Ligand code: PEP
């Protein structure tokens with residue numbers, strides 16, 4: 184179902200009445216890794232909206248590598264995201280970590296995120312395939328492109344065709360960056376599938392210094408959008424502070440992206 188052999192024209196995934204992903208416009212999703220407090224998510228939402236982002240990101244259920252790390256505010260976090268949406272008008276993307284809480288997350292979210300650690304959780308993929316919400320599917324950290332497309336297939340074969348793929352970096356021998364953002368996956372996927380593809384240079388690099396250059400490179404490689412971690416106070420973030428942009432740096436990156444779009 185995801186194959187270009189089945190459907191030649193690129194899919195455009197509707198998110199709200201006025202926003203879709205996969206068209207001509209580059210879509211930017213931005214916000215903190217985790218929702219931490221009302222003050223933090225509202226400040227983040229206002230800052231990313233002001234800079235021109237289209238979607239607010241924020242994790243309420245966090246799939247942490249260590250069980251002792253912050254696990255998220257759960258439903259309280261979803262409520263805070265909804266509040267931020269009411270205030271700014273930005274639709275929200277947030278992660279769903281298991282089939283049991285998928286419907287709860289879908290009551291609040293505009294886009295359901297499947298994280299890298301769950302990219303082959305087939306029960307979860309089938310569950311979101313049965314829901315009527317767009318799904319942002321991240322590539323697993325050790326997944327081939329073919330396996331990535333098969334995970335999309337698990338969602339689509341349950342009836343949900345609104346799948347957005349996300350390249351977020353893979354495990355390689357390199358340790359200078361947290362992951363290796365596989366830019367070549369973007370043109371390869373463009374050749375194989377009609378689904379839109381966005382890039383996540385935040386998780387792809389793990390270091391805020393490298394986020395903007397890799398964002399520009401992903402756009403040059405043909406990405407339909409970006410997902411970027413932005414935090415008002417990265418030094419004190421509950422998760423992923425080292426890769427989070429401060430609002431001013433994010434705004435500069437957005438201005439540069441607009442210049443590239445004008446030049447194109
Ligand atoms: C996230 O988006 O914060 C996240 C946990 O990402 P990934 O699943 O790509 O590691």
Ligand code: MN
Nearest residue numbers: 216412422423
């Ligand atoms: Mn994160």
